[in-house]
Amino acid sequence: MVKVGVIGTGGMGSRHVRNLHRYTPAEVVAVMDLDRTRAEAAVNFIPGCAVYTDVGALIEDPQVEAVVIASPDSFHASTALRCIAAGKPTLCEKPLATTLEDARKVLDAEVAYGRRLLMLAFMREYDPAHRALKDAAERGDLGELLMMRGTHTGYADPHPRTTADVIVNSAIHDIHSARWLLQQEVEQVYVRRVVSDSARPETCRLLVTQLTFRNGSLGVLEMNTESGFGYQVDVELTGSLGAARTARASAPMMRLAGREFQTIDDDWLIRFDPAYILEVQAWVQSLMEGRPSGPSTWDGYAAMVVADACIKSSEAGVPQAVPELLRPSIYA
Ligand SMILES: NC(=O)c1ccc[n+]([C@@H]2O[C@H](COP(=O)([O-])OP(=O)(O)OC[C@H]3O[C@@H](n4cnc5c(N)ncnc54)[C@H](O)[C@@H]3O)[C@@H](O)[C@H]2O)c1
Structure with missing residues (x-):
């Protein structure tokens, strides 16, 4: 015990x-x-x-x-x-x-x-929908992996958040997913964003990060902190043989009063409970x-190296190189 x-x-x-x-x-x-x-x-x-x-x-x-x-x-x-x-x-x-x-x-x-x-x-490594995608990629079902697209939405944020916080607290999940799913380190990032408070340029409502991996594959990560509709995380992998997308949560498709709809979770504790x-x-x-x-810890560190480059790219408004990393032997 x-x-x-x-x-x-x-x-x-x-x-x-x-x-x-x-x-x-x-x-x-x-x-x-x-x-x-x-x-x-x-x-x-x-x-x-x-x-x-x-x-x-x-x-x-x-x-x-x-x-x-x-x-x-x-x-x-x-x-x-x-x-x-x-x-x-x-x-x-x-x-x-x-x-x-x-x-x-x-x-x-x-x-x-x-x-x-x-x-x-x-x-997300333990989320059945992500795991199924990873298994398909590892079996080679998709051929050579060419691209990962991730969308990550929050419902609403009571206070405007800084760009650094959106990257380090939220988009860090997407950065880790990209490294984990593609089994590649990131070579370059380019971050574009929409501010949430026009009087405060450091704030961020919506962030789009373009990634280039060391083998030439690509990633696009969209993080929308105030979607107005709910908490959702979707990932799509594009390979040389086909593409695969994470299956949506298990909420039933409802048909009520002339409408057909599926409820969207409002926070991560529900979406990622399993x-x-x-x-x-x-x-x-x-x-x-x-x-x-x-x-x-290596994964935590490597994600922070990418996050740090993302912050620099968002500040400078240009693509930012990600330093090459030497993995210590205890993480082999
Ligand atoms: N992996 C995920 O999906 C996921 C989801 C939510 C939160 N998180 C992370 O979990 C952590 C907690 O988030 P949360 O949503 O529970 O926040 P929260 O605000 O609900 O809870 C934080 C708690 O920490 C306490 N606290 C404050 N300072 C402390 C300190 N110095 N030492 C010990 N406790 C302290 C607060 O009193 C509060 O009870 C954050 O780092 C967050 O990024 C991860």
């Missing part, structure tokens, strides 16, 4: 608590949040679970064998560094960090530790077997 501590018990962290408790053999033995009431509420169905408001207290709790980091993005890197220093396997929410410099520090710390401790929560469950199941299985699996 693996004993897990969860850091950050908001929407995502409390979902991980639920999924670990209900769907895996792991035991949630501790949670931590700056807001004690939230932490207590997240584990009100787990008697005896320790509740902390200090991150070090959870990581150093000798009962805690493995950690989930689900605090806000800006705390991931510093918390991951503490988990690596304590030698505790960790499921770290995306992004690995909010700056490339901090992402590099986590990568260097894990390489110095000598083996993989972190799994990055790029949960993926979040499969993700923690895979993580716990890998802990029990003592072998790392899933997206790695």
